[in-house]
Structure formats: structure tokens, C-alpha cells
Amino acid sequence: MHxxxxxxxxxxxxxxxCAQALRRQGATLALTYLNDRALPHVEPLAQSVEADIILxxxxxxxxxxxxxxxxxxxxxxKLDFLLHSIAFAPKEDLQGRVVDSSPEGFAMAMDISCHSLIRLARLAEPLMREGGSILTMSFYGSEKVVPGYGLMGPVKAALESTMRYLAAELGPQHIRVNALSTGPVKTRAASGLSHFDxxxxxxxQDAPLHQLVTIEQVGEMAAFLLSDQARYVTGQTIYVDSGYNILG
Structure with missing residues (x-):
């Protein structure tokens, strides 16, 4: 599995x-890093999962x-799966009110966090000649108002809708497209949100399981959705959040 x-x-x-869980399943991985500043943090991780493409x-x-x-x-x-796990909004737009967001900030957030999935899917499609799986990352703030999530709420809502349209359009090629909606996890990206702690x-406190999910648990679910074990699952937003989303 590539x-x-x-x-x-x-x-x-x-x-x-996700990379760790997929590597345990025997996947051969290609990894990307944003820029030269990120490379020292990414390169040792890439080596530890034996990624032979890092660009x-x-x-x-x-x-x-x-x-x-x-x-x-x-x-x-060929390509068997693609994992899209990126999101960005300018800090001044992310930490302010949605009603005050700038046209430029909104457009940048939508382009990097949402439309990039479309561009990546378009390039992946020719390599998924025997079918494949595409997975993107979302959050509960896409459907309910979460204090502090701000601009990313509308952006993630658009991402989930985009996922469904891609699933419908790529389904005839046996390419599945899903979204994984995680509970709050303390990542570098999340640290930019106001009131995240x-x-x-x-x-x-409120989730039925009374615990936060970890990146390892997210990875296990991602590995399942990207594998043939989930070959009849497409167009879905799957939650791995200790049940937090059922509270309304």
C-alpha cells in the first residue's frame, strides 16, 4: 500500500x-514538509517510518x-491513499470574530484548508487507477458553534461538503473520500486558536468517555479508513472524539 x-x-x-499507524500496517509513505524551517522537525520522523520520498x-x-x-x-x-491534514488562517482573522474577518484572510483560509484538497485529489486521481482512498481532517466546529474556533468553523464546513462532492465524483473510479472529525488535540495548529485550553x-469533562483523544487514536482510525477494510465507506464524516459530538 503506497x-x-x-x-x-x-x-x-x-x-x-497517522503516519505511525499506517507504517505499522505496512504502508510505504511519501511525506511532505512546509518549508526549510520545518524540515529539521520532519526529517527524523520521516526516517523513523522509513519514508523514501520527502519533499x-x-x-x-x-x-x-x-x-x-x-x-x-x-x-x-501508483497511489493507494492520500491523507490531507492541513489547515491555516491568518492569526488576526482566526482569533477575531467571523463577522470581522477580512476578505483576504477568509480567501486564504479557504484556499489552503479546503480547495487544496480538490487540487490534491485531481493530481492523485490518475495514479489511483485501481481505486484508492482520500482522507481529510475536520472538527466538530464545522457543524456547531464552538467558542474560539472562529473562522475555521465555516472553512471546515466547506471542507466536509467538498469531501462529499469529491466522493460522488470519484466514486465511479473506486476512489473513496472521507473526513475524520477529531476531538480537540493539542497540536501546533490548534495552539493558534483562542481559548483552546x-x-x-x-x-x-463533558465527553461520554471523559477523556481526550490522542494522535495515536486518530492515527488508528485513519489507518482503518484508508485501508481496504473500509472499502465500502465513502462520503462520510467519521468522529473520533470520545463521543463529544453527540452532546449537541
Missing amino acids: GVIIGLANDQSLAWG PLDVSRADQMDALFDEVARRRG ALMERAA
């Missing part, structure tokens, strides 16, 4: 939990996206 993981930043990343990827750069999939095609000849405390 796959590409987008969004590995450090050993606290959701993508890292820079800023999803706003079409040339880097093309280079990644050209290298996967050259080295592998309070959100984690509330989730741990």
Missing part, C-alpha cells in the same frame, strides 16, 4: 499519529504540488 501524507509538521501532528510542499505553489506527484508516479507508478478541558 500513500502520501500531507501536513506533517512535528511529533505532535495528527499526521504523525517540500506549500499547497499554494502548483510547481511543488506537481513535483510531488511526478515523483510518486516515477518511484511508485478551555475547549480541551470542557471536552475532557
Whole structure:
């Protein structure tokens, strides 16, 4: 099983939990890093899961996206899965009110966090000649108002809707597309949210299982959804959040 993981930043990343779980299943991994500043954090992780492709990827750069999939095609000849685990919004827009968000900040958040999935799926499709699986990461704030989640709520809602349309369009090629909605996890990306510590405390207290999920638990569910064991699951948002989402 050959796959590409987008969004590995450090050993606290959701993508890292996924990479470890997928490697335990025997997957051959291609990993990306955002820029030269991120490389020292990502390279040792890539070596530990024996990733033999590690390339820079800023999803706003079409040339880097093309280079990644050209290298996967050259080295592998096929692709079985793609994991999309990236999100971004400018800090001033992320930490302010949605009603005050700038057109530029909203557009950037939507492009990097949502439309990038479309661009990646378009490039992955020709390599998934025998079918495949695409998975993106979401959060409960996509459907309910979560204090402090702000602009990412509308963006993640768009991401989940995009996932469903991609699932419908790519289904005839036996390509499955799903979203994994996690409970709050203390990642570097999440640290930019206002009141995030309070959100984690509330989730741990109120969730039916009274505990937070870990990147390892997220990785186990991701590995299942990307495997043939979930071959009839597509177009779904699957929760791994200790049951927090059922509280309304």
C-alpha cells in the first residue's frame, strides 16, 4: 500500500499519529514538509517510518504540488491513499470574530484548508487507477458553534461538503473520500486558536468517555479508513472524539 501524507509538521501532528499507524500496517509513505524551517522537525520522523520520498510542499505553489506527484508516479507508478491534514488562517482573522474577518484572510483560509484538497485529489486521481482512498481532517466546529474556533468553523464546513462532492465524483473510479472529525488535540495548529485550553478541558469533562483523544487514536482510525477494510465507506464524516459530538 503506497500513500502520501500531507501536513506533517512535528511529533505532535495528527499526521504523525497517522503516519505511525499506517507504517505499522505496512504502508510505504511519501511525506511532505512546509518549508526549510520545518524540515529539521520532519526529517527524523520521516526516517523513523522509513519514508523514501520527502519533499517540500506549500499547497499554494502548483510547481511543488506537481513535483510531488511526478515523483510518486516515477518511484511508485501508483497511489493507494492520500491523507490531507492541513489547515491555516491568518492569526488576526482566526482569533477575531467571523463577522470581522477580512476578505483576504477568509480567501486564504479557504484556499489552503479546503480547495487544496480538490487540487490534491485531481493530481492523485490518475495514479489511483485501481481505486484508492482520500482522507481529510475536520472538527466538530464545522457543524456547531464552538467558542474560539472562529473562522475555521465555516472553512471546515466547506471542507466536509467538498469531501462529499469529491466522493460522488470519484466514486465511479473506486476512489473513496472521507473526513475524520477529531476531538480537540493539542497540536501546533490548534495552539493558534483562542481559548483552546478551555475547549480541551470542557471536552475532557463533558465527553461520554471523559477523556481526550490522542494522535495515536486518530492515527488508528485513519489507518482503518484508508485501508481496504473500509472499502465500502465513502462520503462520510467519521468522529473520533470520545463521543463529544453527540452532546449537541
